[in-house]
Amino acid sequence: MHSLVASASPVTNMHGLYLVADRGLSATGPVQHFAQNESIFSEGEAAEVFLKVTSGMVRSYRLLDNGRRQLDAFHAKGDVFGLEFGTEYNLSAEAVCDCTVVAYRLPKLEAQATIHDFLWQQLLSYMASALVQAKEHKKLLASRSAIEKIAGFLIEQSRLHQNGGVVQLLMSRTDIADYLGLTVETVSRTFAALKLLQLIEFSTARDIEIINADGLHQLCR
Amino acid sequence: MHSLVASASPVTNMHGLYLVADRGLSATGPVQHFAQNESIFSEGEAAEVFLKVTSGMVRSYRLLDNGRRQLDAFHAKGDVFGLEFGTEYNLSAEAVCDCTVVAYRLPKLEAQATIHDFLWQQLLSYMASALVQAKEHKKLLASRSAIEKIAGFLIEQSRLHQNGGVVQLLMSRTDIADYLGLTVETVSRTFAALKLLQLIEFSTARDIEIINADGLHQLCR
DNA sequence: CGCCGAGTTGACCATGTTCAAGGTGGGTGG
């Protein structure tokens, strides 16, 4: 389903909607580079552009009054982020690792009449991708145990960053914790538990080898 | 923000997008009625139409292999649901209480060229609403304690179903539990705790009077 | 070498789940 939405060639479905890839949008400038942990935009800033990841990974998050941080999403290559429906960004975005992004600007209000069908389709496609991602994330957040969340998270990541059976995690344990609503300690312990169960293997903390994919799937149901 | 998206008159924002209410869609038939707990559609069925609530409330949910149920959303009057980007519904939908809905069908593939701008805007608006709702839901699911979740849930509900300071909950404790990733027992105990803290009051389980709204807001941060 | 951030591990404690039992209220049938 996700691949459908992100597909480069037009595809259709029962509702008759085409979902297409980049057409009708022009970048506002060259590709921008951001160093690890560098801020891309912050909550409350004027949302003048939206962005697409061309390499690396971006996290968008919200800081709560109580000092906790909630990660809303990880954005990998090809993902669009910062597309807002208010005048300001309602999340902050930072580079998870060194990364590059392109910025886009929508046609101005007065030019709205000239927005073409394929641009609407384009926007709709971005929204649909975001919605699918949000639903996946909700599935993880609603799990009742840490082991289900981490198993689900690893499966999610393995779909994106699989290099010959090894999943390259670009984010820190803290990032994972804030994404799943857990603490760093629990994340760490749960990775250890999965290793004990012989479902995964790892020498370095961020290169996870999936030994038993079926077992992982069983956990996250 | 939510009100912006659902607004009946066109509004604009920094990105220059109009978000509009119903235009360009025709219902496939008369308003349909569903009795409490009646199924509207099920996961896996062909997604031939999408629907809008005209009265009452609908829940969409997913059943997991382990027997648990995850509520994806409550849909109140005006909310659109069942708008899929695959050929089948990926959730099931049921009436929370007696309710009425209208069904819509998108123009067929061959007629796609005739989809007008305002229809694209319309669809985009639905997607945006769904995305905003999903983000709110994620905020609740990521909370670390039951009391934060319930407080946030009550605030969410009070924005929809406030009748003179009293929030009318249309759904059961079980529904709330499955929506927040808790057990019925915890939901019940947490309502009792909020009552003890003098933040809410209730004689019947589903008519919740909010005594101290500020206190509730403080809890969910 | 020493520092520092990231990750891990342990012990203790708070919170939520589980299992079990009891209330409560609306609806039905005698």
Place this chain on the structure above:
DNA sequence: CCACCCACCTTGAACATGGTCAACTCGGCG
């Protein structure tokens, strides 16, 4: 009209899980 039922809600006690606090390891880097 009352008695009964059943679904829904509440409450209690024991237990499991994850959070908290603290110490320790590891690897990179000046």
